[in-house]
Amino acid sequence: xxxxxxxxxxxxxxxxxxxxxxxxxxxxxxxxxxxxxxxxxxxxxxxxxxxxxxxxxxxxxxxxxxxxxxxxxxxxxxxxxxxxxxxxxxxxxxxxxxxxxxxxxxxxxxxxxxxxxxxxxxxxxxxxxxxxxxxxxxxxxxxxxxxxxxxxxxxxxxxxxxxxxxxxxxxxxxxxxxxxxxxxxxxxxxxxxxxxxxxxxxxxxxxxxxxxxxxxxxxxxxxxxxxxxxxxxxxxxxxxxxxxxxxxxxxxxxxxxxxxxxxx
Amino acid sequence: xxxxxxxxxxxxxxxxxxxxxxxxxxxxxxxxxxxxxxxxxxxxxxxxxxxxxxxxxxxxxxxxxxxxxxxxxxxxxxxxxxxxxxxxxxxxxxxxxxxxxxxxxxxxxxxxxxxxxxxxxxxxxxxxxxxxxxxxxxxxxxxxxxxxxxxxxxxxxxxxxxxxxxxxxxxxxxxxxxxxxxxxxxxxxxxxxxxxxxxxxxxxxxxxxxxxxxxxxxxxxxxxxxxxxxxxxxxxxxxxxxxxxxxxxxxxxxx
Numbered sequence: 001x002x003x004x005x006x007x008x009x010x011x012x013x014x015x016x017x018x019x020x021x022x023x024x025x026x027x028x029x030x031x032x033x034x035x036x037x038x039x040x041x042x043x044x045x046x047x048x049x050x051x052x053x054x055x056x057x058x059x060x061x062x063x064x065x066x067x068x069x070x071x072x073x074x075x076x077x078x079x080x081x082x083x084x085x086x087x088x089x090x091x092x093x094x095x096x097x098x099x100x101x102x103x104x105x106x107x108x109x110x111x112x113x114x115x116x117x118x119x120x121x122x123x124x125x126x127x128x129x130x131x132x133x134x135x136x137x138x139x140x141x142x143x144x145x146x147x148x149x150x151x152x153x154x155x156x157x158x159x160x161x162x163x164x165x166x167x168x169x170x171x172x173x174x175x176x177x178x179x180x181x182x183x184x185x186x187x188x189x190x191x192x193x194x195x196x197x198x199x200x201x202x203x204x205x206x207x208x209x210x211x212x213x214x215x216x217x218x219x220x221x222x223x224x225x226x227x228x229x230x231x232x233x234x235x236x237x238x239x240x241x242x243x244x245x246x247x248x249x250x251x252x253x254x255x256x257x258x259x260x261x262x263x264x
Numbered sequence: 265x266x267x268x269x270x271x272x273x274x275x276x277x278x279x280x281x282x283x284x285x286x287x288x289x290x291x292x293x294x295x296x297x298x299x300x301x302x303x304x305x306x307x308x309x310x311x312x313x314x315x316x317x318x319x320x321x322x323x324x325x326x327x328x329x330x331x332x333x334x335x336x337x338x339x340x341x342x343x344x345x346x347x348x349x350x351x352x353x354x355x356x357x358x359x360x361x362x363x364x365x366x367x368x369x370x371x372x373x374x375x376x377x378x379x380x381x382x383x384x385x386x387x388x389x390x391x392x393x394x395x396x397x398x399x400x401x402x403x404x405x406x407x408x409x410x411x412x413x414x415x416x417x418x419x420x421x422x423x424x425x426x427x428x429x430x431x432x433x434x435x436x437x438x439x440x441x442x443x444x445x446x447x448x449x450x451x452x453x454x455x456x457x458x459x460x461x462x463x464x465x466x467x468x469x470x471x472x473x474x475x476x477x478x479x480x481x482x483x484x485x486x487x488x489x490x491x492x493x494x495x496x497x498x499x500x501x502x503x504x505x506x507x508x509x510x511x512x513x514x515x516x517x518x519x
Contacts, residue, residue: 168359172425175319176432177348177376182383186372190363 016041054235061243062236069225073244076221080207083146088154088200090147095158098186101167119152124210128217139220146207146214153206157199158192165191194263201256208248212241269333270294271436271468272318277327279313288315288324289492297435300462301470302483304511310492311472315438318470319351320344331436349376352429352467354439354458358421362414363392366405366424367414370396373431392431403457419450426457437461439471443478457483476508477508 012018034041097112127148131141151250169187178186215223222241229237272295279287288310295301303311307489316322317329320336321334328335331347339347352373360369374392375383382388388396400406403423413424422442439458443451459482462469473479479486486503488496488511496511 018474160364168355168357169361171321172353172359172428173372173375175321175348175351175353176373176428177345178372178383179345179380181380182375186364186368186375186383187361190361193363 006024016229044238057235058239058242060236061239062234063240065237065240069222069241069244072215072222072225073248074188075139076211076215076223076245077208077248079142079146079211079219079221080204083143083155083211084150084200084204084207087150087152088131088203090151091155091158092196094151094155095162096188098155098159099162101163101165102184115185116152116155120149122148122152122155123148124214125217128214128219132218137218137220142211142214142219142221145219146211149210150203150207154199154203158196159204161192161195161199162188192258194260197263198260201252202227203247205252205256208252209245269297270330271297271332272470273330275330277317277329279310279317279322280326281479286492287322287425288317291327292496293487293494294466295470297468298462299468300459300482300484302400302479302486303470303472303489304476304479304486304496304508305472305489306512307474309347309489311489312440313492314489315353315440315470315472318408318436318438319348319353321353332347339455345376349432349434352432352437353435354422354425354429354437354442356441356444358415358425360421360424360428366400366408366411366413366414366416367393367396369424370399370431372426373399373428376432377457378379395431396427399430400424402430402461403427417450418446419453419517422446422450422454423457426454426461430461434466436470439469441472441474444474449477458482476505476512480505 074159094112094116098109098116100109103109103112124145128141128145131144135141135144165188169191170183173183173187211219212222212223212226214229215221215225218224222245228240229241231237274291274293277288277291281287291314303314305311313322317324318331320339324337328337330336331351336347361372368386371386371388371392374388374395377392378388395410397406400409403426405420405423405427408420408424413421416424438457442458443454446454455478458469458471461467471482480500480503483500483503485499486496486508487494488508490511496507498507
């Protein structure tokens with residue numbers, strides 16, 4: 001028996017030149033950008049004491065404050081649900097128009113994607129500021145902000161899902177003589193529904209957190225109370241708000257996990 | 265020799281892909297109504313392309329194809345959908361909607377008889393729902409009506425696909441390697457079903473096959489393709505094993 005000849009690796013392969021090169025480059029970029037933007041890592045450590053101080057002051061939550069924040073917390077959830085639903089509903093047709101396996105017209109697809117990119121570029125805080133100016137302080141501004149923010153995010157997630165589907169059923173429906181809309185309804189929708197629901201819930205979770213921040217700008221919900229407690233240095237109340245929001249996020253996460261398991 | 269009027273006719277058909285690859289080269293032949301035609305040839309010989317030009321899932325570059333004496337090249341929109349409605353298609357990968365029920369899959373074969381909004385709301389007539397059960401009975405799967413398609417075995421899935429095609433009331437069935445991913449036993453069931461529809465309903469059946477043995481067992485007539493060209497065309501009575509071996513010889517192996 002002869003010993004098998006092992007194919008020789010090139011010099012670059014043997015010493016992992018590529019991998020090492022990329023790592024060095026990334027480290028260089030990291031240090032470089034920290035220096036250029038003036039991030040002082042030392043400051044993080046020297047001021048750590050203040051952070052602990054804050055934590056200590058928050059470590060004694062004012063539990064009786066819970067009754068006060070239940071109403072605004074519910075409002076926050078309602079805002080998030082409404083905003084996510086409206087945004088996701090509008091996202092579906094745009095996701096279809098952006099999917100390269102459904103729309104072969106490059107211009108139409110390009111234009112739709114450009115529009116979605118534009119929507120995603122607008123920061124949610126900017127949107128909130130604009131809509132508070134238009135609709136006044138309150139949850140209307142919040143809902144519209146969240147709807148547009150979810151629309152931008154969900155439509156991208158949705159069209160990426162659509163692009164991974166099995167094209168076989170579409171071919172079958174086309175060969176049957178179905179119209180484009182029927183094809184999408186019968187052959188595309190069942191394939192993507194689960195992931196759509198999953199992404200919808202993920203967006204809802206993000207929106208619950210986002211809407212607490214939006215409250216800062218007067219867009220309604222729990223954020224108003226968060227801002228008030230911080231301004232008044234009532235960190236005991238801040239702690240309650242954060243914990244309550246955590247509970248909501250955990251519940252949504254649990255529901256989303258459960259639904260995914262049931263639906264798949 | 266007296267022959268039935270052709271239901272499909274190829275006249276000088278060429279297909280060149282946009283990257284310059286020749287798909288079909290000067291194909292001319294007629295398919296009489298009610299024939300069980302088997303197309304054989306190596307992978308990449310153009311069998312799938314040939315099949316898909318008949319229901320315009322693939323466009324041809326030049327030449328003419330007629331179905332029931334009408335040129336199909338200029339069909340658009342509704343006319344194209346009506347052409348496809350009378351031509352059923354069976355695929356190697358079954359192409360069922362996996363997450364949907366068998367019933368919904370079978371009914372989806374009927375959508376071209378309804379306006380779009382009715383298909384979306386699932387408003388199928390009682391007669392068509394009964395027709396779906398009847399179609400499943402014909403492939404011996406009626407008891408699977410409410411099962412999810414992906415819970416069926418490969419052979420069962422292909423029979424559901426045949427039931428879906430039956431919903432179209434097709435005059436022609438195109439089957440593209442219908443048994444390539446099935447075991448010998450289920451292969452027989454599927455091929456027998458196709459043969460039965462051909463004989464009982466008079467549906468013209470065109471099947472692409474890899475297997476020479478199957479081709480000889482089921483075909484009325486065998487045509488052979490090599491590199492996009494029609495290199496063989498004989499009624500089954502004249503087909504010999506040597507002929508078929510010839511078709512399957514790769515370019516390099518030619519004597």
